Amino acid sequence: MTSPSLGRSLELHYINGQPDGMLTAEMFNWTGHVLLVPRTQLSQALARTEARYAGIYLLLGEKEGEPLAYVGESEDIGSRIKSHDTAKDWWSMAVLVTTAGNKLNKAHVRYLEARLIEQAKSVGRTPLANGTNPPRPTLSEADVSKMEAFLENIFIVLPAVRVDLFIQRTRPTPTVAPTAKAPSAEFILETKKHGVKARAVLVDGEFVVEAGSTARLAWEGVGSEMTSYGQLHQELRNEGVLQPQDTVCVFAKNYAFKSPSAAAAVVNGRPANGTVEWKTLSGQTYKEWEAQQLSAVPADRPRPAENRLYGNP
Structure with missing residues (x-):
């Protein structure tokens, strides 16, 4: 165990x-x-x-x-x-x-x-x-x-202490599906205009874009490469996580992003609101799915410690 x-x-x-x-x-x-x-x-x-x-x-x-x-x-x-x-x-x-x-x-x-x-x-x-x-x-x-x-x-x-050169954000692809931990949610982002389609899973609080997903070949706009997400797009190309293939880049490995918006920006090659661009297989936006999860959290608040101690309601 x-x-x-x-x-x-x-x-x-x-x-x-x-x-x-x-x-x-x-x-x-x-x-x-x-x-x-x-x-x-x-x-x-x-x-x-x-x-x-x-x-x-x-x-x-x-x-x-x-x-x-x-x-x-x-x-x-x-x-x-x-x-x-x-x-x-x-x-x-x-x-x-x-x-x-x-x-x-x-x-x-x-x-x-x-x-x-x-x-x-x-x-x-x-x-x-x-x-x-x-x-x-x-x-x-x-x-x-x-x-x-x-x-x-x-x-x-x-x-x-803000030293991140040893953080490994690529994730291995499970080789035996029955023993792999099930994702808590699955999401799709597709932008037909640019011919990109990506699939992501939320596992243990990490937003992981799966290998085989596609992204824009380059960051959009002149002079915008120095934005944090533009730098991340270039960083993933330098690391070999994003590999050019014809008119798009392909994720060679699973990659854990810090947020849905970071993942959406890299996929689209521009700033993006990931909470509305990522959707579940049933068509819910990430924002709608998250609200549904939060609505299921019990609303009852624990009584103050002194009330529990003396049996007060």
């Missing part, structure tokens, strides 16, 4: 009280410690104790208008990042990942570095400035298990 996924508690601490300044992120019952620091506050960050620990680090920024990242490791993170301060001028944010008590050793951080580079390249969202793929060092079976568990938590914490 498969156990249900458990929730996680994450604590964010804004060190100087500013939302765009240094912050730390920790999870209950995890020894890991994440420090996010803007380059403008690097000297304050490197004066902190954890900056002298062993760990892995990310450098995030842009080069020639395109996002870029670098993944590294060191037994003394602060010392290594100092060398990057002059050698690499494109980055604007650093992320330091260490442990309480400095429990990671050189082999551990080399393993984490190799795995993070593998994951970033597999996702393909952000190009890496790393020249090579370092091999995974040899670890004991127990240490590999510990590092994989450590990575699992890293992949939960980093998106919470």
Whole structure:
């Protein structure tokens, strides 16, 4: 019997009280410690104790208008990042990942570095400035298990501090239909004018456009490519999720969008209201379907705790 996924508690601490300044992120019952620091506050960050620990680090920024990242490791993170301060001028944010008590050793951080580079390249969202793929060092079976568990938590914490280069939004296609989890709803979007037709399912709160769906070949309009959805359309083409085929693009993989409107915009190649453009197989718009789901939620509200305690109505 498969156990249900458990929730996680994450604590964010804004060190100087500013939302765009240094912050730390920790999870209950995890020894890991994440420090996010803007380059403008690097000297304050490197004066902190954890900056002298062993760990892995990310450098995030842009080069020639395109996002870029670098993944590294060191037994003394602060010392290594100092060398990057002059050698690499494109980055604007650093992320330091260490442990309480400095429990990671050189082999551990080399393993984490190799795995993070593998994951970033597999996702393909952000190009890496790393020249090579370092091999995974040899670890004991127990240490590999510990590092994989450590990575699992890293992949939960980093998106919470706006670091998304490791988020995998493509979804595997179930190979055995009878055992696949049934979707909670299915939707169709068809725009005959542009010859596109897409199918999506809502599963576990994710709006997933299925492989084989079609989308516009390019984003519509001159100068509009820099909109967030226009960038997403281009990003999916760069990643190979959208593959050109004659006059349209075809989804090569299932892809989980953040919202129906994001999915509709990419399919149509223009800004779109997904709540009215996606429709169920019976013809309901997403908006109508959602309203129907909400109407089924019980309206009774629980009585205040003091009333329950004393038996008051």
